[in-house]
Amino acid sequence: MLQEAISRRSELKQLDSLGSVAAANFKTARSGYLPILSGTASIGYATGVSLLETMSGELA
Numbered sequence: 001m002l003q004e005a006i007s008r009r010s011e012l013k014q015l016d017s018l019g020s021v022a023a024a025n026f027k028t029a030r031s032g033y034l035p036i037l038s039g040t041a042s043i044g045y046a047t048g049v050s051l052l053e054t055m056s057g058e059l060a
Helices: 002-007 010-031 051-056
Strands: none
Touching: none
């Protein structure tokens, strides 16, 4: 019964929405201060021997 009364109060719904918006704005503002991590990788041949041969021990 109390939950129903609270859910019908439009000002409480508005305050809840404002709180959600404020939290999203805070998260967005804070993200500008966090470090960014990025990187690249590649795989290929070294000295004519494939990396898979080297890893499997088939190197003479």
